[in-house]
Amino acid sequence: MKKEKFVALLIILMMITSTIAFAVDFSDVGGYTWAGDAIGEMVSLGHIKGYDGGVFMPSKELTRAELVTIINRMNGLAEEKLITFSDVAENHWAYVEIEKALAKGYISGFPDNTFRPDQPVTREQFATIINNLYELDDELQTDEIFDGNLIADWSRFAIERVIANGIMQGYPDGSFKSTGKITRAEGTVALYNIIKSGLFARETVGSGDSNVGGLPGTGISEEEQIIIDHLKSVVTKMKSRVIPILTTDLQVESANIIVASIEKYLVDRDYDISGDVQEAKDLGAKMTDDEKQAFKNAITGNILLKELVTLNNKFQLLEY
Numbered sequence: 001m002k003k004e005k006f007v008a009l010l011i012i013l014m015m016i017t018s019t020i021a022f023a024v025d026f027s028d029v030g031g032y033t034w035a036g037d038a039i040g041e042m043v044s045l046g047h048i049k050g051y052d053g054g055v056f057m058p059s060k061e062l063t064r065a066e067l068v069t070i071i072n073r074m075n076g077l078a079e080e081k082l083i084t085f086s087d088v089a090e091n092h093w094a095y096v097e098i099e100k101a102l103a104k105g106y107i108s109g110f111p112d113n114t115f116r117p118d119q120p121v122t123r124e125q126f127a128t129i130i131n132n133l134y135e136l137d138d139e140l141q142t143d144e145i146f147d148g149n150l151i152a153d154w155s156r157f158a159i160e161r162v163i164a165n166g167i168m169q170g171y172p173d174g175s176f177k178s179t180g181k182i183t184r185a186e187g188t189v190a191l192y193n194i195i196k197s198g199l200f201a202r203e204t205v206g207s208g209d210s211n212v213g214g215l216p217g218t219g220i221s222e223e224e225q226i227i228i229d230h231l232k233s234v235v236t237k238m239k240s241r242v243i244p245i246l247t248t249d250l251q252v253e254s255a256n257i258i259v260a261s262i263e264k265y266l267v268d269r270d271y272d273i274s275g276d277v278q279e280a281k282d283l284g285a286k287m288t289d290d291e292k293q294a295f296k297n298a299i300t301g302n303i304l305l306k307e308l309v310t311l312n313n314k315f316q317l318l319e320y
Contacts, residue, residue, distance in 0.1 A: 035058060048070050063121065067121050067187065071106070072104075083095075083102060083115070123182045126190070138161065138235060158229070165197065234303055250283050251298075254280045258280055260276070261276035
């Protein structure tokens with residue numbers, strides 16, 4: 001890990017202190033001063049390319065095929081997984097890149113056995129992919145999103161995280177426009193922000209099942225995504241709100257077990273939490289009635305009902 005961080009810092013230092021390896025002179029990016037540096041750096045690094053005629057097409061919608069190609073290049077992905085999508089022929093320009101993306105598990109196909117490589121990526125799909133693929137800081141908070149009431153439950157946590165971590169941002173009016181299509185300029189800036197942040201992809205991401213649909217561009221089902229979002233939110237609230245107000249060692253130890261277990265489960269969906277559940281219950285059995293009630297009050301008073309339902313399904317808190 002220390003070596004990886006050193007390499008990341010070295011890359012960033014080189015980008016800051018050296019000139020760009022070769023000039024990037026697209027004829028259509030002059031009006032995109034906010035994206036110019038990111039486009040230049042990403043092209044210089046070989047992560048993204050322009051089109052014939054010396055154009056970048058910054059306002060063009062970023063497609064699923066383009067996105068996986070860029071992400072694969074950024075992370076040096078090489079492992080491939082055989083695909084059988086009805087709409088991706090072997091001569092498709094991104095065929096191998098789609099195989100790599102599926103092998104990593106950060107994107108999936110649709111229930112009708114299609115991948116839809118040329119379909120534009122929405123901003124909520126983009127945010128979800130980034131949140132699933134990279135280790136973002138769950139402790140950071142974001143300002144209220146103007147159109148937050150229009151954001152779907154399955155993508156809310158991911159959107160909040162990518163904004164809080166400085167990967168994506170909203171529009172001048174405070175909106176995020178989650179269902180809007182992300183452009184090549186927007187996508188390039190967001191992906192370049194990942195590089196500047198020195199983030200690395202997770203070792204294990206999603207299911208990687210190429211023939212199982214779900215949320216477009218996430219690699220997991222909508223139901224699973226909602227559970228993941230709930231558990232991530234629970235971890236954040238347990239650390240920032242619940243644990244600080246607990247007053248006994250048994251309460252704190254039990255809470256820490258729950259948090260650690262959820263974090264392990266979020267990294268590895270096959271992780272068996274049964275041992276952690278029993279350990280937490282054993283501690284709960286040692287609490288006095290007042291301790292138990294205070295423990296439950298601290299949790300129920302700081303975590304949303306829908307998140308509590310998910311948490312109880314995992315840890316059976318009602319049995320304490």
